[in-house]
Amino acid sequence: MALKLLSDAEKVFILHGVKDDFRCDGRTRQEYRPIEVETEIVSNASGSARVRLANTDILVGVKTEIDTPSPTKPNEGKLEFFVDCSANATPAFEGRGGEELATEISNTLSKAYLCETVFDLQSLCILPGQQCWKLYVDILILECGGNLFDGVSLAVKSAIYNTKVPRIASATIDGGVVDLQLSDDPYDFQTLDVSSAPVLVTLTKIGERCVVDPTAEEEACSLVSVVLAVTEKGRCVTTLVRGEGSLHEDTLIDMLKVGTSLGIEMNKALKAALKLEQSKGENKERFGFLK
Amino acid sequence: MFAMPVDTKRIQGPEVSVPYDQFLAQQSQQSNEEAIGKERIDGRKSDELREIFLKTAVLSQAKGSAYIEMNNTKVICSVFDPREIPRKSEFSVNGELFCEFKYAPFSCRRKRGHQQDSEEKEMSAYLKRALEPAVCRHEFPNLQVDVYALVLENDGSALAAAITCAGLALADASIPMFDLVVAVQMGISITGKKFLDPTLEEEAYCFTLSGSDEKGSFGRVTAAFLPSLEQFSQVVQDGSMVTETYVEVLKELAHASKDAYRLSQECLLKAVQTSKEIKNAEQKN
């Protein structure tokens, strides 16, 4: 994303603020802006969620379809991420402008969800070697106000949490042809376990310190940031170093520690929010997106 | 100018093909796993690098080039003269690096395509970010330096080898740099065994969980360093790691990179000396 133009004096002001642990909007270095989440907002999707982080708005829809498992992993279903950075979000995404960022985000997500301890792909298997579920996770960036990685990961986790996979009544092979019978009851579905799915925490290095959830102005003051995928148990499953700068060993280690502890916190907060939302059931008022 | 144009008419081979070794008896694989669990097959200590062979100026057409061999992992890398950034209208204050990472079709267990796949594109991005902080990009504004890394044979740690090799090739091409770049990989298995500079088998072993519960850490970390500035320029990690173990691994990688750094330096020095000798010899003639 194009960086905001700032004067040297403004940068100095931000830099000192980060050093004093009191940022321009009064946050500490490790404080996020308020986040809002809503699930089940697209009726045609198997699962959906919207996350608003300051002025970043992300909509995720999950579609479930049937596919054949890959020959190397006959017992596993498939999970695919696609990020669409549409020019609606910011003019910088116009044409192929958002493509690089989009692939980067989807690659990071697929890497983060790849590990079997993170997400159980075997639960998506219908008939080993024959049929499995494939989840298409489509991520739409409606408004881009920075900190995309963190917001996207929250939305993805919420949407998968919300996903309803139809229950299979019977699956048989008859003369080499697979015969699937889905349950007649539309309310008979299985949900997916996301308890150990990761969230992404981006730590942006400003001066000698690092901050989370930077504003556009703060992003302009930074050369390098580290994206960590952290599970609820505080395990790091993917690391990505972005930007054109480099990091000292101590800074990196400090970032790892801060990142994991924040990741744990974020997973917990999301879990609580999703529980709260689920307890409200079908009757809750829907807000939809971009509001 | 060397970027391969996408040729749709070229026969790509069957769309979906399966490597045959998948149908081999599972037994040999299992016994192999057991062996790795005990000690490293090539007899190395857990914190020992493979023997590294480095050579610069291996290609005559490129401005700079380098070749790295770490036993069966072989990577060749070339760097071309700065040229104007193609298809770019705006002036950029800093020069750009264009990096392409490619596995040769025969380099891996499974056949690789002729065109870059998504994994190779990802690797290219890592390579670019690993090199960028080391290059004095302000010295060639509005220009682009092309870096091509080709993996001839992959037996583990291919990315690390490519980064080290590309760093050396840049230096060989006399591109101004703040520091050399070296990269090392480490794998860690669920049993807690560490493998510095893992082979392909060892990399795979780090991901076999064989039913053990999620307590220990496992996975791989590749880190690129600017050794004299003591900076990490890129860290690539996968698997699942507890912070303490992760930090430990990073520290060990930083330590191990010193050896690789020394080798890179020696290699460059030697190259300069030999070219000097050639010059002297020429003058005598």
Added chain:
Amino acid sequence: MMAENVCINVAYQRTTFTVPISQPTPRIYTPGEVISPHAGFIVSHGTYIDGDYLKASVAGVKEQVDKLVYVRPLKNRYNGEIGDVVVGRVTEVQQKRWKVDTNSRLDSNLLISSMNLPGGELRRRSVEDEKMMRKFLQEGDLISAEVQNVFDDGSLSLHTRSLKYGKLSQGILLTVFPSLIRRRKNHFHDLHCGASIILGNNGFIWISPTINTEVEGGAGGFTQNLDKEVSMEEREVMARLRNCILALAASKMSLYDTSIVYAFEESQKYKVSELLDAENMLDVALMTYHRLESQEET
């Protein structure tokens, strides 16, 4: 101390009250809507003539001065007027002039001849000065200035020929809708709470630590003190002001010294970072609104 760093809310718990509007909503025209059945008016901004009808071309409120009818759009970029105080960001350095982003449709111009150069008094601009342009102001720098002239195409020319204008140093820039800034005699305020603000008519608001003008000799210079660290107290006041102004702007309340000071005072019960929460922002705006209302009544 384990402060909560991450706060995830659920959408259905959101509050969506707004600050009440005291005046009745004016009639809003939509593009293509007939304003008047006969075309006996002078056509101006936001209107066009179709046959016998005068129609609106933008969504907005009708304004009429004698025979002149125009439609003021709801959302608008800044339309400059001579004498306005603006805050702008230099986007380009050209020969003899700087291009300045002032939130208008076109970039504004600041000519080297319409500024006080170092040395204080008016003096002839030499070729040397032109070569030093980037030394005075470079891309990204912020300035406060006054609108000197409005050209036909709507672009502005600015001047900084007073000591109160010039390059801005350390501080925070905010952008709000220009229509939210109330026109006042003075747009420079040294607030008692310990910070200065410049409410640019163009919707750019500048918050900075109060500068002791007597000691440092005015802001009209082109020097920046980059080493000086803003103290923690000042920083907190500035951050609180920032969040208060954004809270008022989110509720579409007009911004001027009194409203900002009131909001600042009403916000004291919250921590600065708590003011980022939509609910608290609304609360501050409401409290400010009531205070302003009650004052108007007395």
